[in-house]
Amino acid sequence: MKALLLTSAAVLVSTSALAADYQVDPAHSFVTFEVGHLGVSTTVGRFNEFEGTFTLADNGKSGSSEFTIQAASVDTNHAARDKHLRSPDFLDVKQFPTITFKSTSFDGEELKGDLTLHGVTKPVTFEVEKIGEGDDPWGGYRAGFEASTTLKRSEFGVSYFIPGVTDETELDIFIEGIRQ
Template identity: 70%
Template sequence: MKAIAISALALASSLSFAADYKVDTAHSAVIFKIGHLGVSTTVGRFDEFSGDFSFADDGKSGSATLTIQADSVDTNHDARDKHLRSPDFLDVKQFPTLTFTSSQFDGDTLTGDLTLHGVTKAVTFDVEKVGEGKDPWGGYRSGFEATTTINRSDFGITYFIPGVTDTTEIEVYVEGIRQ
C-alpha cells in the first residue's frame, strides 16, 4: 500500500498542472496594423473584448479563447471607424464578433481557429511570455504577447485591395488574473 501511495505522489509531481486565467481587459489590448496607399501604416484596436487562457506549469501546453466586439473598432478617426464597421469591411451588423479558439499551444506558438467576417480559418500566433507573479491585491497574474499576420481576403474582406493592403498584422497583449 505504501508503494502505491509513493508511486501516486511521484506521478503527480511529474505532471504539469494547468492554471486558469481570465483576461484583465484593463491591462490587455488587441491591435491591428494595415498598410494604406503604399505610403503609411494605419494602426487600430478593438476596445471591447473578453477571454480566458490556461497554460501548464511547464509552459509547454495550454489553451486560449478570445471574443472581440467588432463594433468596438477604433482607429482614432470617426469616419474611418464608421466605414470599417460597414459591409465593406467588418460588417458588424451581420458579424458582431470576432473569435479565436486555440487548438494547440507549445510554449512558442498558439494555433487555433480565427472567425472573422463569418469565415473561420486556422491561424498561428507567435507567443512570448512576458512574466507572471503575485499582484498587490493577493491575486496572481500572467502576461503574454502574441503576433500573427493574416490576409483579410482569406476572410472575405476584399474592399479596396491594394489601396488598403490585404496583409494585416495582429498583435494581442494579454494580462490574465488566475481564477
C-alpha cells in the same frame, strides 16, 4: 475495473493540478492591428471590447485559450474611418458582431487555433512571447503574453479596396490574465 477507475481519476486530478485558469484583464490587455494605406503609411487600430480566458500548464509549454472581440469596438482614432470599417465594406458588424478565436494547440512559442472573422473560420498561428508572471499587489496572481500573426483579410472575405489598403494585416495581442 475499480483500480482502472481510481487510476484514471488520479490522472485527471493530477493533470488539472498542473494547469491554472486565467481570466483576461481587459484593463491591461489590448488587441491591435496594422494595415498599409496607399503604400505611403501604416494605419494602426485596436478593438476596445474583448474578453477571454486561457489555461496554462505549470511548465508553460501547453495550454488553451478562447477570445471574443466585439467587432463594433474597432477604433482607429478617426470616427469616419471607424464607421466605414464597421460597414459591409469591411467588418460588417451588423451581420458579424464578433471575432472569435479558439486554440487547438500551444507549445510555449506558437499558439494555433481557429479564427472566425467576417463569418469565415480559418486556422491561424500566433507567435507567442511570455512576458512574465507573478503575484500582484491585491493578492492575486497574473501572467502576461504578447502574440502576433499576419492575416490576409481577403481570405476572410474582406477584400474591399485592395491594394489601397493592404491585404496583409498584422494582428497583435497583448494579454494580462488573472488566475482564477
